[in-house]
Amino acid sequence: MSKIQEPHEEARLTISNFQVDYDQLGNKIYLQVATETENDSVANVHVQIVANEFPLDTMFTLNDIAQAGDLIAMNGIYSGDFDILLPFQEYLLKAVVQTHSDIEVNSEEYILIEEQFLPEFVELIFWKKYADGSGYEIDYNNSSFFINDEDTSYLYFQIKIKDLNGLENIQSIRYQTITNWYYADGEGCNSDCMVDCITTSPVFYMSNIASNDSIFTYEAINDYIKEPGFEINPTSICNRFGVITFNFVAFDTFYGSLAIEEINLLFSNCSEGDWNCEEDCQYCPGVCLECEE
Numbered sequence: 001m002s003k004i005q006e007p008h009e010e011a012r013l014t015i016s017n018f019q020v021d022y023d024q025l026g027n028k029i030y031l032q033v034a035t036e037t038e039n040d041s042v043a044n045v046h047v048q049i050v051a052n053e054f055p056l057d058t059m060f061t062l063n064d065i066a067q068a069g070d071l072i073a074m075n076g077i078y079s080g081d082f083d084i085l086l087p088f089q090e091y092l093l094k095a096v097v098q099t100h101s102d103i104e105v106n107s108e109e110y111i112l113i114e115e116q117f118l119p120e121f122v123e124l125i126f127w128k129k130y131a132d133g134s135g136y137e138i139d140y141n142n143s144s145f146f147i148n149d150e151d152t153s154y155l156y157f158q159i160k161i162k163d164l165n166g167l168e169n170i171q172s173i174r175y176q177t178i179t180n181w182y183y184a185d186g187e188g189c190n191s192d193c194m195v196d197c198i199t200t201s202p203v204f205y206m207s208n209i210a211s212n213d214s215i216f217t218y219e220a221i222n223d224y225i226k227e228p229g230f231e232i233n234p235t236s237i238c239n240r241f242g243v244i245t246f247n248f249v250a251f252d253t254f255y256g257s258l259a260i261e262e263i264n265l266l267f268s269n270c271s272e273g274d275w276n277c278e279e280d281c282q283y284c285p286g287v288c289l290e291c292e293e
């Protein structure tokens with residue numbers, strides 16, 4: 001009798017989808033095998049899990065009766081939730097569907113369970129730049145971004161992040177700024193204020209430009225912020241003095257969104273009496289006095 005049924009059944013017996021989801025914090029595995037087969041012909045659906053380094057060979061039987069993680073009964077999708085602690089290594093998972101007439105199909109998948117590391121802040125470097133790309137690095141702990149009197153300049157920066165899980169583990173590096181001008185005076189100021197004007201920026205994304213082992217460099221240039229960086233209007237447009245706080249956030253695929261660093265950059269102008277005369281002498285002759293050509 002099975003001589004007629006078998007080829008027919010075999011033609012239809014497939015695994016259309018095999019899903020594996022391991023919850024590393026809860027030590028639970030969810031397995032789902034979608035068959036394109038009528039339930040009454042399926043005798044057994046199971047998943048074998050095999051590993052070599054820390055040897056493991058175990059098997060879980062899935063159900064299609066809406067139990068233990070199976071949502072809908074008798075829909076041809078077999079599932080199950082199981083408790084299992086999987087040490088850090090690679091696993092082969094083999095889903096097997098067997099019919100009553102001993103026809104079998106299988107589908108294989110490899111998963112790698114690895115230790116999860118938090119992204120770490122390594123360093124941030126600010127530059128004051130000009131339209132031609134020239135400029136100099138700013139030591140934000142000891143110096144400030146000097147706002148020119150008449151000429152536009154640009155703020156450019158890079159951040160270095162370390163994550164031992166690799167670059168693909170970092171979905172994005174973002175930041176938001178809080179600007180606190182102690183004073184801001186002029187027609188070009190977004191909001192005129194004599195004392196404390198505080199504004200918050202939208203969220204900006206950074207672009208990955210280099211990777212070295214597990215250290216990744218991101219820069220502030222992206223589709224919206226063009227080279228050489230953020231335009232900094234001169235004091236002739238808006239005379240201001242204050243601090244911009246940069247709040248950097250890393251989005252790790254495992255841990256989600258994490259605040260990684262908060263950095264303050266002081267913005268000062270020539271009239272505050274302090275200036276980087278070595279690099280920027282001609283923009284503040286009042287402080288620097290004689291400039292070498």
Ligand SMILES: [Ca+2]
Pocket residue numbers: 063064065066070071072073074075076077078079
């Ligand atoms: Ca089901």
Ligand SMILES: [Ca+2]
Pocket residue numbers: 116117118119163164165169252253254
């Ligand atoms: Ca990570």
